[in-house]
Structures are given as structure tokens and as C-alpha cells.
Amino acid sequence: MSRGHVTLLGDANSVHVQRWVREMQQRGWTLSLVTARPQPIEGVEMHVLRPVRRTSDWLFRVDEARRAVAALRPDILHAHYITSYGYLAARCAHPRRVMTAWGTDLLVSPWRTPWLRWLTAWTLGRARWVSGDSADLLAAAERLCPATPRALIHWGVDRSRFQPAPWAEKPALDIVSLRSWEPNYRIDLILEAVAQLAAQPGGLASPLHLHLLGGGSLASELREQVRRLGLSDRVTLHGRLDDAGMAAVMRRCKLSISVPLSDATSVSVLESMACGLAVMASDLPANRCWLAPRMLVPAGDGPGLGQRLMALAADDAALREEGQRNAERIARDGDRRVQMDAVDRLYQALMAGPGADRP
Incomplete structure (x- = not known):
């Protein structure tokens, strides 16, 4: 029996997104994906947005993302990369939005203009929690939106595959x-x-x-x-x-x-x-x-x-x-299993808590 249905918003052709999918599948979650950069992933229903060629294109993918999320009806909506898929998630009506920052999306992009700072802060404010893989990344999230809970989770390493050679x-x-x-x-x-x-x-x-x-x-x-x-x-x-x-x-x-x-x-x-x-x-x-x-x-x-x-x-x-x-x-x-177990616990806590305490 599935623990619940998680829809990821992210690049399907990213090895990091693919690994996240596999790790959560192994822990009993059903995964689907909304993406502008498709690549087949086994066991994942995928909704493909029109291609994104310029940063401003994300502003014009909101309706497509909303329709995809409404059709999938996930229990949890999890966006990877705050200033693109995170923005789309923030524009979707869903009670359990979470977001993962990747680096440049919080360390560089928001600080280019006051408008981007405001938009990134607004996006973060729509999340139930945001994760990042370093202390400086979470510090940037805190500066932008102090009220949103933060979790230090890095991607980790599959030590069964990446091992020292003599x-x-x-x-x-x-x-x-x-x-x-x-x-x-x-x-x-x-x-x-x-x-x-x-x-x-x-x-x-x-x-x-x-x-x-x-x-x-x-x-x-x-x-x-x-x-x-x-x-x-x-x-x-x-x-x-x-x-x-x-x-x-x-x-x-x-x-x-x-x-x-x-x-x-x-x-x-x-x-x-x-x-x-x-x-x-x-x-x-x-x-x-x-x-x-x-x-x-x-x-x-x-x-x-x-x-x-x-x-x-x-x-x-x-x-x-x-x-x-x-x-x-x-x-x-640095073991990936430890990090992804932490994500699993956060998902479970989100499922057990109030389902609509954030707009």
C-alpha cells in the first residue's frame, strides 16, 4: 500500500530528480512528475509543460501546471528549484506544498533585483517547509522568508555504487x-x-x-x-x-x-x-x-x-x-539513505498534520 502520492515539479532529465523519485518509490510513495524538460522515468506518470527557453517563460506556464496538478490530485506537491518550479507550485492551489532549493535559485537569482527578491520571498512563503543542502542556502531562505520552516537535507551519496578503488x-x-x-x-x-x-x-x-x-x-x-x-x-x-x-x-x-x-x-x-x-x-x-x-x-x-x-x-x-x-x-x-529517510519522515509528518492550514 502506498504511503501517499507525491507530485514533483522539476526537470525529469536531471539525475538528482531521478534519484529523488527512486528513493521515494523505494520507501513506498507513489510519484508523479510535472516537468518542462521530459525524460521517461519508470513508474512515474508525467505531465509535460511547453518548453522553457527564457526565464520569463515560467510566468506563462502557470495554467498548464495548475491543470496538471489538478488532474494528478497528489497528497503532497514538492517543487525542486525555487525560482522556476517553486513559483509554479506557489501558484497552484494545494494545501501541502514543499520546496527544495538547489543553490543559485536562492544564493544568486533573488539578489539581482528588488522585484526578484520579493517574488522569491513570496514563493517561499507559500511552502509548508523548504529544504536546502547547506547552511548558507538555508540562511538565504531565512533572510527572504523567516516564517517558513527549513530543513537541512543534502542529496547524499549511494555508497553501494560510489566506493573507493585501491x-x-x-x-x-x-x-x-x-x-x-x-x-x-x-x-x-x-x-x-x-x-x-x-x-x-x-x-x-x-x-x-x-x-x-x-x-x-x-x-x-x-x-x-x-x-x-x-x-x-x-x-x-x-x-x-x-x-x-x-x-x-x-x-x-x-x-x-x-x-x-x-x-x-x-x-x-x-x-x-x-x-x-x-x-x-x-x-x-x-x-x-x-x-x-x-x-x-x-x-x-x-x-x-x-x-x-x-x-x-x-x-x-x-x-x-x-x-x-x-x-x-x-x-x-554522507550516506544518501540517511538523508532520504529524513525526507520520508517529513512527508509522513505532513500527511499526519493539518491538511489545509496554509492558503
Whole structure:
């Protein structure tokens, strides 16, 4: 018997939404999905909105979202990403709305104009609770709408799939980036740093290779940059891979690099840690919670990234030590099952409480 019916509003083609669906299905919930970016998900009834090409398009998807939610008649309406699907959820007449912030939707977008701040605050005010995966993300939610309850829930790691590989099986210096090929994630700086490392006098003690996972709108620009930097034999642009494909690549790697300009707790950072990789990342509040200060570089600092990478490349023992520490930290604090059990409890509490105490 189902515990209840949850309709998610979110991108069906997002691996994070897909994982959320699977985790909640495993806990006995019936899941459906309203999305502007469709992709089939087993066991999920899906209502597809017209495509969204500009931010303003979300304002014109309200009627479609309302009709979809009315047809699905869920017990709980849960929107992923506050400034898009969260807005649609806020415009739907439903007594149990909840929302999950992803990062930029609260850390960057609302602060661009007073009108966006007001709209985001209004959206949050329509939620029974909002979750986020880092303290700074929840602090932003509190600044915008202090009255809405908040829950610290990160995406967690499937430790049955993302596990450390023996260091002795990694003779080369393989580096991985799991971040999307979009402007915020500064893949261009990673390529420049790798080019700087590859060009150092005297060569490298071990072969060097960079694996770019993720895919995105900058694919052609990044391929051209690889060619221009003379890295064609040192870089593989894998694009989007499923969990098994990601784990297979990471088994070969010693170091993961994640240097966005803004971010909350990154699943790719946690998965890299779970695989026993050393992780270099932007010096952002969420990353400070997980990584040692020596592994952080100022966001957007290309020369600093290059210098730090060269220092680490020369110290295999330091890489191994960081990787071991990371795997131990995820085993202690990063298991996805623990995080999704918390969501399950929040859903159950919502079902047991008053059904219409919010407009």
C-alpha cells in the first residue's frame, strides 16, 4: 500500500530528480512528475509543460501546471528549484506544498533585483517547509522568508555504487570534473590549469589525463579550447554518464576538481569524496563544511587553481591522504539513505498534520 502520492515539479532529465523519485518509490510513495524538460522515468506518470527557453517563460506556464496538478490530485506537491518550479507550485492551489532549493535559485537569482527578491520571498512563503543542502542556502531562505520552516537535507551519496578503488590501481594522474559545461562551473579554468601542469619543464612523473563529465551548452567552446591548448590527447569529454559510468571513470582517478562561482553542497563533490578521491574546490561556504582549507581555491581564480594543482600533482602521498580522509567523512556523514529517510519522515509528518492550514 502506498504511503501517499507525491507530485514533483522539476526537470525529469536531471539525475538528482531521478534519484529523488527512486528513493521515494523505494520507501513506498507513489510519484508523479510535472516537468518542462521530459525524460521517461519508470513508474512515474508525467505531465509535460511547453518548453522553457527564457526565464520569463515560467510566468506563462502557470495554467498548464495548475491543470496538471489538478488532474494528478497528489497528497503532497514538492517543487525542486525555487525560482522556476517553486513559483509554479506557489501558484497552484494545494494545501501541502514543499520546496527544495538547489543553490543559485536562492544564493544568486533573488539578489539581482528588488522585484526578484520579493517574488522569491513570496514563493517561499507559500511552502509548508523548504529544504536546502547547506547552511548558507538555508540562511538565504531565512533572510527572504523567516516564517517558513527549513530543513537541512543534502542529496547524499549511494555508497553501494560510489566506493573507493585501491590506490595502487591508479598509476596515472587521472583527474575528473563532474560539473556541467555551463558558465557557472568554469570548466575553462580547469582546462587552463591542466594545460599549465602539462607544460611544466621536465615533464610529469606519471601520465596525465582529464575526464570531463556532465555535458552542457558550452560543449563546442570547450572542445575548441582543448584543441587550442594542445590537450586533445590528454582530455576526454565524456558528457553525461549514468551512475555506473561515472563510478567507472572515478575508479581511475586520483583527483576531482569543482570550481563553480556559486554553489551549495555539491553532489559531485560528495560522490568524489565517497570514491576516495582528493577534491579541489572553490572556497565557498558549503565546501568549507566538507573539505580541508588547503584544498580550496578562491572562486574564479585561474592562476591560483593552476598553482595548487601543480603542488598536488607533485605529492602523490598528499593526494592519497586527502582521498582516504574524504572516504571516511562520507561514510560517517554522507550516506544518501540517511538523508532520504529524513525526507520520508517529513512527508509522513505532513500527511499526519493539518491538511489545509496554509492558503
